Amino acid sequence: MSDESKPVPRHAPHDPARRAPHDAARPGMHRPPWRDHWAALPSMARAAGPAATAAVDRTARRVAPSPLEPGAGRDPYRTYRVLREEFPLTHDPLLRAWVLSRYADVASALTDARFTHGHRPGDPPCAETHTDVDEAELREVAERTALVLARRIADRPQADLVADFCHWLPAGTVAAAVGVPYRDMMRLVRGRAASALAGQCTGQIAVREKALAGFLADVLTDPDLVAALRDAPSSLVARAWTESLRREPPVQVVVRRTRGDVRVTGGTIPAGASVALLIGAAGRDPERFREPDRYDLLRDDSGQLTYGSGYCPAVTLAALEAEYALRALFDTMPRLRLADGFRPERTGLITRAPRSLMVRPRG
Structure with missing residues (x-):
């Protein structure tokens, strides 16, 4: 990708x-x-x-x-x-x-x-390479990192959640999970060495950044979603996360042979042909999803193709980052809302996400 x-x-x-x-x-x-x-x-x-x-x-x-x-x-x-x-x-x-x-x-x-396979976290070949990790520890890492980042922007009159939050949370959770000081992890991320430290899956930080930005954009543009998810159980947040990945996947196109x-x-x-798989098109196929263009938190035909269905720490961590991002933002900024006149706009052809997400932390 x-x-x-x-x-x-x-x-x-x-x-x-x-x-x-x-x-x-x-x-x-x-x-x-x-x-x-x-x-x-x-x-x-x-x-x-x-x-x-x-x-x-x-x-x-x-x-x-x-x-x-x-x-x-x-x-x-x-x-x-x-x-x-x-x-x-x-x-x-x-x-x-x-x-x-x-x-x-x-x-x-x-x-x-019959197709060659790139590296999609959660696919069977990927799952076979991982040992079990302590999910409780990952949960603690995601919660702690999200709170630290949220508190840094809570008192600002305006902030960009993409630049000030989404860009840092995936790297920060990886840094904490592998025991690398956060400042060193960010230097290594910029030097493209995160995969060497955290493994090929968990080191794919850019996709998690884009997925998180899209998820927060979906939630914050819909007051009903904000109300539904503010104190929601993990299971409901997980539904919202899956629905965002389906409707607006961060990776739109992957290539196989x-x-x-x-x-x-x-x-x-x-044989031997390059094949572009349109993840973004598949996620809105009416043969698979009812009313596919609509964001439906409670749909009974949910599914997504950004990640495979097998075990992978990166897939678990991405979902935890989404959950604790919401909790940290709502807890530290109860009046959080989009900035006046701002509406998130997704861009990109191969990968797709909002470039900015301007908010007023104090309402």
Whole structure:
């Protein structure tokens, strides 16, 4: 997973060669690279096999939208909806990968042995490498670190929870958990050495930062959620955390590679192909989730794909950080609210989260 021309037209002629005279009549004009990719796509699909060729031929009259198009980051979910409904399997020339967007395909590919696997905390291969940790100790670490950070901003007239809280809490809990002084841990984090100290899973601090920022944004923009979660039991906070990860996952796209031909909705992906799994699209698939665009604290069809379902200290720690972040903020700032006129705005294409979360700690 990694952190983060002209727009690709939504419509293209059935025969891309028809555009050639038009382009030739405009000397000096740059030929957008997507046209070359589009022209080459049918031959790429033919090389991949009949099923892939059929998938391309069925959509040859229209170009599938790309999650990387300019402007898509403002609202990727419209693009995801078109992909799910009309292009369940398509090759994206900007991503240089085949794209899967339906929940069943994405969820399967994340654990299917026919795909190579990146490191997603909580997946079975990950869980096999961990020894049990003391969850009570992790809980104490998360609670203590969240309180220290919350008290630092409680008396300010205004604060940015992303910069002043979310950026520090995941690193601080890791520092305390592994026994490294906090000031040293932050130096090591900046030097990209956190994984060496805390392990590959727990050292993935950036994803937990983004997930926490998104979670707090969801809660603080909804007065009903604030009221429901202010003194809520851990089980209800856990529901809210899962729902935030489903509806606005911090990691929107992960890339895998096929080990052999793989049959999916819409056709067959050839062996050795790069495949972009749209976590953000899968989380709003109406075939899996009822009213998927709505944040529903009590939904009975909950689920998320940011983390796997197996045991992993990083997954446990991320949930504890979310829980104790809320408790610390509400306890130290009973009148906490968003700053006047501020509304959180998520940005990003591969990873996605609010860049800022301006609040008034004293109301």
